[in-house]
Amino acid sequence: MALAVSVRFDFQDDKGKSSFTKIRVPTGFSIAQYTEFAQGAAQLLLNASTASITKISVVFNVSLASLGLKTVASSVSKVARKMFLQFTTAVTGFLAKTFIPALSESKVASGSDDVDQADTDVAALISAYEDGIVVTGGTMTFTNGRGHDITAATAAKEQFRRRSPS
Amino acid sequence: MAEPIEVVATYQDQANKKSTNTSYIADGLTIAQIEEGLQGFAQLIDDVTNALINGIDFSISIDGSGLTGNVAGGTSDVEEVAEFISRTAAGREVRMNIPATNDTASVAGSDDLDQTDTDVAAIVSLLEDGLSVTGGTIIPSDVDENDIIEVVTARERVRNSGSAG
Numbered sequence: 001m002a003l004a005v006s007v008r009f010d011f012q013d014d015k016g017k018s019s020f021t022k023i024r025v026p027t028g029f030s031i032a033q034y035t036e037f038a039q040g041a042a043q044l045l046l047n048a049s050t051a052s053i054t055k056i057s058v059v060f061n062v063s064l065a066s067l068g069l070k071t072v073a074s075s076v077s078k079v080a081r082k083m084f085l086q087f088t089t090a091v092t093g094f095l096a097k098t099f100i101p102a103l104s105e106s107k108v109a110s111g112s113d114d115v116d117q118a119d120t121d122v123a124a125l126i127s128a129y130e131d132g133i134v135v136t137g138g139t140m141t142f143t144n145g146r147g148h149d150i151t152a153a154t155a156a157k158e159q160f161r162r163r164s165p166s
Numbered sequence: 167m168a169e170p171i172e173v174v175a176t177y178q179d180q181a182n183k184k185s186t187n188t189s190y191i192a193d194g195l196t197i198a199q200i201e202e203g204l205q206g207f208a209q210l211i212d213d214v215t216n217a218l219i220n221g222i223d224f225s226i227s228i229d230g231s232g233l234t235g236n237v238a239g240g241t242s243d244v245e246e247v248a249e250f251i252s253r254t255a256a257g258r259e260v261r262m263n264i265p266a267t268n269d270t271a272s273v274a275g276s277d278d279l280d281q282t283d284t285d286v287a288a289i290v291s292l293l294e295d296g297l298s299v300t301g302g303t304i305i306p307s308d309v310d311e312n313d314i315i316e317v318v319t320a321r322e323r324v325r326n327s328g329s330a331g
Contacts, residue, residue, distance in 0.1 A: 004311045008225075011244055011265040017327070019244035019265035023293075025304050026311040031197060031226060036299040038228045044292050048248060048285040050239035051266035056228035060197065061221065062204045069208060074216035079177055079185035083214060101177040101185035102217030121213035128210050133203045135195070140203030143190045147170040 002027045003061045007038045009045055010055040018054070021045070027060075034058045077102045080162050083115055083122075086155040087129060089148035096144035098129075099161060108158045115156035126153045168193045169227040173204060177217040184220070187211070193226070200224055242266040245327055248279055248286070251319040252293050256312035262293065263323070272322045279320040290317045 004024040012018045023041060025034070038056050046053050079101040087096040109116045116122055129150050132141035142150045170190035178184050189207075191200070204222050212219055230236070248267035252260045273280045281287055293314050296305030305313045 002311065004307050004309050012238060013242040013244045013266050014238040014240055015243070017244050019247075019325075021263050021265065023262060023306050024260070024309055024311075025296075026307050026313070029299070029302065029304060033299040033302060033304065034226075035228055037297050037304040039230070039232060040297045040299075041292055042228075042230055043233055044285075044288045045264055046233055046236055048268065048271065048289050049264050049266045050242035050268050051244055052236050052238040053230055053233060056230045057225045058228060059223050059225045060201075061223055062201050062208070064205070064208055064219065064222065067205055067208055067212075069212045069219055070216075071218070073178060073180045073218045075180050077179040077216040078181070079179045079183050079217055082185075096190075098187060098189055100187050100211055100215060102179050102215040104214055104216045107214050121210070125210045125214055128207060129189075133206045135199045135202040135206075138195055138199055140195060140200060140207075141192045143170045143192050145170065145172075145190055147168065147190070147192065149192065 002063065005034065006059040007034070007041065008055075008057045008059060009042055009053055011049060011051040012054045013051045019051075073102070074104075076105070080160050082159050082161055083107070084155065084157045084159040085126065085129065085153060087150045088152050088154055089144050089150055091146075091148040094144060094146060094148050095154070096142070096148070096150050099159065103158055113158045115158060117153070117156055122156070126156065129153070171200065172225045172227075173207070173222065174225070175208070175211060175222045176220040177215060178220050179217045191224070238266075241269075245325045247323050247325055248289070249319070249321055249323045250289060250293060250317055252306075252314040252317045254308045254312040255315050256308065256310065258308045258310070258312060260306070260308050260314055263325075264289070267322055277322045279322060281320060286320065290320065293317050
């Protein structure tokens with residue numbers, strides 16, 4: 001069974017304190033329809049609140065069933081061991097960064113903390129970030145947080161981080 | 167420029183520690199196309215991580231610039247919440263809290279919200295009947311997509327400072 005879509009509303013009061021609420025709604029509608037619902041519901045929530053609304057978002061859960069992904073974590077897996085990837089974007093000076101937890105040691109070049117970009121799996125992932133992933137009728141392209149298209153990888157390193165910085 | 171769509175993948179290692187990875191994708195695709203693309207992405211990251219991928223969510227930011235009266239009032243406190251407890255067609259309870267409830271929305275001498283108040287009644291209607299959108303009606307539900315059929319309780323509550331949600 002699919003999980004419901006979450007519509008999240010972030011609030012801020014006069015003292016700068018923040019909070020949020022969620023409304024779950026069924027799947028099966030379009031982005032335009034969810035947008036219409038979220039904007040309408042936001043106005044009703046705002047009318048019933050004395051705070052302001054600072055952000056509205058609609059969150060979808062992707063079904064991972066039937067993809068054949070691992071079902072057991074490796075006995076040596078550590079989420080703190082991350083693959084750090086850095087990319088240039090279509091706008092000069094604006095980079096994109098991401099940290100993928102629990103990097104497999106087999107993807108790290110011997111005697112180095114460089115991720116082995118000649119490895120087939122690593123190359124495929126970097127290619128996806130650079131060129132996108134082809135989907136039915138289009139291509140899903142990756143960007144940085146400002147929406148600038150990712151163009152080329154400039155760094156791929158093993159890094160240890162206790163928390164997710166991205 | 168529209169904000170990019172945020173993609174968050176959650177991982178879990180052998181010690182049951184969890185971590186996330188955030189990526190961004192361009193807008194302009196349908197939900198089905200994004201799901202197809204992210205299922206492909208899941209397989210790519212599964213090949214380089216030795217943790218479990220617990221889930222992948224994507225979040226679309228909605229333009230709120232058209233909201234009217236979107237200014238915090240001088241006495242607003244997000245800890246004062248309007249709590250709505252509803253029941254779905256499957257009999258499941260669904261709670262929804264609106265932060266910084268209006269002090270005038272409750273019945274005198276009680277913490278019950280005044281359901282004859284226009285703004286409170288609009289929330290009850292939103293939860294029970296949903297909102298009409300172009301080509302349909304979206305009715306709030308529980309996590310398993312069972313529609314809310316009835317608001318059972320609507321009252322003012324107080325949250326501890328620093329608590330989320």
